[in-house]
Amino acid sequence: MTTTPEPVVSLRSVTKRFGALTALADIDLDVRPGEILALLGENGAGKTTLTKIVYGMYQPDDGELRVGGVPVRLRSPADAIASGIGLVSQHFALVPSLTVAENVVLGREGGALLDRSKIEGAVLATAERYGLDVAPRALVRAMSVGAQQRVEILKALHRDCKLLILDEPTAVLTPQDGERLFATLDGLRERGLAVIIITHKLREVMRVSQRVVVLRHGRVVGERATAGASQAELARMMIGREQLPVESASRRGTPLQRTPLQRTPLQRTPLVEARRLTLRDKRGVTLLDDVSFDLYPGEIVGVAAVAGNGQSELVSVLTGMAQPSAGEVLLSGERVSGLPPAQLARLGVGRVPEDRLEAVVGNLSVRENLTLEHIGAFTRAGHLDGRAMAAEADRLIAEYQVKAKPGDLVRTLSGGNIQKIVLARTLSRKPRFVVVAQPTRGLDVGATAYVHERLLEQRDRNAAVLMVSEDLDEVLRLSDRVLVMYGGRIVGDFAADEVDVGRVGLLMAGEGVAVHG
């Protein structure tokens, strides 16, 4: 980069709102030929929304998009492709039973007849021009994920893209394939392409990009030349905190009433013990790797992790929705892992899953959803006690301030009200152990505060709470202890008063962790 070339694509004051939520606020961004720009941010920071705007899937509410200096309106991905913008998403759009060349020209080449050798030649020429190692005749079905990703890249290049966007490209790759992808991207950059790589892994930013833009809560919070940036600095920008002692300050600033954690002798025996939990999927990929921890009564333990690092699987195991491949969970010394959900509920495990719609049946009424988990209590000889169900529903609706009538279908409620239904059903049974995942995702400020209060209430009545959240603020505000997960393992364990936010950020991003696998 001798002189600064004209940007390929520029964003000027781009804003995108979804209802009350501002997903992107006033974004300015340039991406130039011959550079790889890393877009770094936590989940929900707005990376994907930004991509969708550049790729024509969303229209900005404000601001403008320029391609080659000219303001444009991209109404669809077809427009974006025509403007020379290519996207490689995590979900490949390939037809497995077709060859590479057929996939590449699919939806592009006109004419009724397909001249095989001609398209194969053309595709090969594109591949060679960009130094991509792809055989045009190979069947996509037989290719590795890494190779399929190269086909996706080739597809974009064959459509003459000048800006290539990769959305978390390494999420689906092995480390070896990841390194190969980076080598490919280096090659594309040398040939003058502009590349945006979306990631939340610091290592990748440092490895492949020349420039990094950090997004947080829909805003650009920093921009650095990668060469001059330190990982610790980027981590701090990403999670939005300065160096310590931020944690105590944030505590003081919260409106939450909380008593300091003092363990009484009773609370010194762990209520929940996770022992060497391991979970592998069908293909043998390790999702949970030797996870052990203790939970004591009267504490909230927060799990901080970037999505896809095993926290969802941990919740599945603890809520009885998945069987661990190895290891066990003890509740008051009794083994509870592997028990069906009904039995867990009976033993005093309160469960609030990550996806609310996994906890309620949308097509059933509020009344039915509030009672189904403990339906035995409302049944006499198999016959439902409608009056008792209605009374319970009325009671919970009032107590948990659900804005709905007992007969409403749950599907028709807002996210906040659905979450209140899940909480009401779960917490009204006074569980000893509460597992809660993403408790406030998608909720507005009021509902969020309400949920937080209820969770602290559980802690104060001596339940053990394990909370998984993508929102690091939430984890830090509520937790008495913070566990950090990365790659299916617990890589950090901090007491609330000694949380080093910078270190948490690094651990979440996979730094300071021995690489395995």
Place this chain on the structure above:
Amino acid sequence: MARSAPTARAARRPWRWEWGSAPWWLRLALPMIAILVTFALASVLIAASGANPLDVFYELLIRPLTRRTSRLEVLVRATPLLLTGVAVAIAFRAGYYNIGAEGQLYAGALAAAFLGPRLGEWAPPAAVAVMLVGGLVAGAAWALLPAVLKVYAKVDEVVTTLLLNSVMLLLVGGLLNGPWRDPVSGWPRSPTIAAAAEFPQVIARSRVHLGFVVALVLVALFWWVLSRTHFGLELRAVGMGATAARFMGVSVRATVLFAALLSGGVAGLAGVGEVAGIHHYLIEGISPDYGYTGIIVATFGGLHALGVAVAAGFLALVDVGSTSASRALGIPAYLGQVVQATLLLVTLAVLLLNRYRPARRSRREERV
């Protein structure tokens, strides 16, 4: 990449069909719309066969109601349709797509034909009870294999239940042409059942038999179980959201398995009714696809008890009417089946609307 295009296009529309329950007027109107569209389509076919569509519709829908005999005959035809309709609705409500009611009906008929001749010494009420229980068990037994495969091995039940229908038809054919062949006449029909095992008539001077009452009771039971019992709530929960149901502690496997067996059992009762109430022996064509028509009944009836009852009555009417229409107007007798089949297709298309409601595009699109 191309997949995302519709999203972008949809985003510009000011309204869209939203997943949700249709307003009540639309839900009531939809079956009417389905019928009208069906008749519009059928008119084309009728006109092509050289008849006046209005004459044909009169024969199909009105004429059968003008005479006592044919009025009661509608009830006779409705009997197996009510049962297979309920059978299919039970399974569909649990999210188990049982296409095997035809085979399960024959399983029940087989049981009736086996038990019937052996109950000569029994008191009639006991013999009839044995016939009913036998048909229930046989239908459930025939439904067992696909249900077990579905629940424990995730084998698609649509395929297995459908294929087992052919197996059952071949089995019945084999029995009737082999060991059960009438030794005297040589006809492929089973021995006549004992008089004690015959279903009594419930309306004098007609073929309306006990099976009709049983069918009505089952329609009522279907309603009661689904809306008023613990099991019914679990069944609905499983059908509408298996993951969430499992999360709330419902045993999805047990529920689906039981619903599938219940469905098979009720379909089996339809077979018992045809043997014990109408023919008094088993022949190969004892069911003119009552099992498949049950799918139309259940779907057109919106999987609701009352809807199933109305749909069964309507289809029985068309069935009876098509026989007289062919005689009176010289049109093919299978026109009734064409109407029924068209109705199924139209119903499926129209009922899609039932699951949506027109809504202004909400500002909250996809969360990111």
